[in-house]
Amino acid sequence: MLPSFNHLKGGENMPKVNQPFRGIVMSRKPFRERDLLVKILTDARGPVMFFVRGAQRKGFKMAADILPFTRGEYVGLLSDEGLSYIVSAGETHQWQGIVADLDANAYATYLLDLVNQAFNEGRGIGGWFKQVEAALDQMNAGKDPQIITNVLEVQLLPFFGVAPVWDRCVICGRQQGTLDYSESYGGMLCFEHYELDEHRLRLDQRVVGYLKFFAQLNLQTVGEINVKPAVKKQLSWALDKIYDDQVGLRLKSKRFIQSMDQWSQSLQLARNEAVDNQESLDQTEELRH
Numbered sequence: 001m002l003p004s005f006n007h008l009k010g011g012e013n014m015p016k017v018n019q020p021f022r023g024i025v026m027s028r029k030p031f032r033e034r035d036l037l038v039k040i041l042t043d044a045r046g047p048v049m050f051f052v053r054g055a056q057r058k059g060f061k062m063a064a065d066i067l068p069f070t071r072g073e074y075v076g077l078l079s080d081e082g083l084s085y086i087v088s089a090g091e092t093h094q095w096q097g098i099v100a101d102l103d104a105n106a107y108a109t110y111l112l113d114l115v116n117q118a119f120n121e122g123r124g125i126g127g128w129f130k131q132v133e134a135a136l137d138q139m140n141a142g143k144d145p146q147i148i149t150n151v152l153e154v155q156l157l158p159f160f161g162v163a164p165v166w167d168r169c170v171i172c173g174r175q176q177g178t179l180d181y182s183e184s185y186g187g188m189l190c191f192e193h194y195e196l197d198e199h200r201l202r203l204d205q206r207v208v209g210y211l212k213f214f215a216q217l218n219l220q221t222v223g224e225i226n227v228k229p230a231v232k233k234q235l236s237w238a239l240d241k242i243y244d245d246q247v248g249l250r251l252k253s254k255r256f257i258q259s260m261d262q263w264s265q266s267l268q269l270a271r272n273e274a275v276d277n278q279e280s281l282d283q284t285e286e287l288r289h
């Protein structure tokens with residue numbers, strides 16, 4: 001369906017004014033022959049779909065301002081009905097470190113996809129704009145994109161109607177000792193209440209610690225977070241499971257990351273096999289001498 005352009009004429013009772021806003025480009029898709037639809041996370045109204053006329057033409061003046069993984073200052077018409085329009089762009093920057101790195105690129109794409117799902121179009125998102133910006137800054141600076149993503153996965157859960165209790169047993173409130181996550185109770189159980197859920201996730205205590213830590217972490221002030229590979233693996237397993245079972249969200253961008261992990265694992269396996277083969281060849285050589 002073609003978007004309605006009627007509101008551009010501006011009825012008397014609906015004054016339309018261009019306004020400045022900050023934005024992060026979330027996704028783009030071609031529209032008609034020459035135009036683009038660009039989804040931008042705005043500070044003022046959350047994710048907004050913009051119609052950008054002529055954006056697919058050569059020499060389009062705002063081409064650089066609407067590239068993927070770009071943030072900046074824009075002026076435009078933020079419409080409640082139909083499409084919104086960008087009139088001009090001020091200072092914009094592309095996160096080059098994300099563009100250049102396959103991993104960071106995949107995680108940033110998924111993260112923006114998730115943010116798009118979490119917030120309603122057209123509503124303010126408070127401090128979230130800065131938190132998302134900080135997440136992308138961290139990835140751009142080479143911080144572990146999986147961990148940055150896991151932090152926001154934990155923090156966005158309440159927007160999907162899932163608000164786990166991470167820091168205490170949901171039954172008795174105990175905070176000390178070992179805790180484990182139960183999907184059916186929507187939070188942690190202490191060892192005395194483990195028996196209530198035989199399907200509890202049986203998480204490593206370091207994973208439990210990180211989930212609790214991530215829930216209240218400010219990405220704008222955090223330094224390096226170094227997580228061991230085995231713990232990282234279980235962290236993403238647990239969050240994938242919670243998103244699958246409790247949220248029921250299965251995003252294509254997440255599946256891409258999962259298949260990327262599988263490729264790198266089979267690549268590693270192939271390398272190990274190659275090394276093994278080389279070693280046995282070496283041994284055969286030695287035996288011959």
Ligand SMILES: [Zn+2]
Binds near residue numbers: 169
């Ligand atoms: Zn308990």
